[in-house]
Amino acid sequence: MAFARRLAFTSATYYAASMENGEPEYLSVGDPARRIAIRAREGTAPGLIWLGGFKSDMKGTKAVALDEHAAKSDRACIRFDYSGHGESSEKFEDGTISAWLEDALAVFKNRAKGPQIVVGSSMGGWMALLLARALASDPSLSQNAKLGGLVLIAPAPDFTEELMWKNFRKK
Numbered sequence: 001m002a003f004a005r006r007l008a009f010t011s012a013t014y015y016a017a018s019m020e021n022g023e024p025e026y027l028s029v030g031d032p033a034r035r036i037a038i039r040a041r042e043g044t045a046p047g048l049i050w051l052g053g054f055k056s057d058m059k060g061t062k063a064v065a066l067d068e069h070a071a072k073s074d075r076a077c078i079r080f081d082y083s084g085h086g087e088s089s090e091k092f093e094d095g096t097i098s099a100w101l102e103d104a105l106a107v108f109k110n111r112a113k114g115p116q117i118v119v120g121s122s123m124g125g126w127m128a129l130l131l132a133r134a135l136a137s138d139p140s141l142s143q144n145a146k147l148g149g150l151v152l153i154a155p156a157p158d159f160t161e162e163l164m165w166k167n168f169r170k171k
Contacts, residue, residue, distance in 0.1 A: 047076030053122030057086025115148030125155025
């Protein structure tokens, strides 16, 4: 299987499955390790990376539409599920913004090659901004890829402050 042979990265563990049967590949992230499900297609640069929203997954309408566009234009595309989302491990309730950013950084660092356009929807827009800030402050986070641009769809930066914390009761 040629696809599995291409998954040789040093700073992460991959569990490769056949893309022909619709199974994702997995990246081990964090300590304790979380299994992050990834669906990627090879293609031309700049590549596209999808960052989904809160409780969304890589099989959602926008993510699939982006992948279909990438296929038609022979463009590389990476979709993945944050921990606790979709086909990735862990419980959603145990997820944090920091863990989901760690997931996004690990996918970018270990799977992306060349210039990338990061497309984020809702919380994914916030994740895209956090990813861009992290990459700008520490170039070692992406040795094989670079941020080529951002597309933010209805971004929700720090939505936890506006939508969650203000609704909690004070003790």
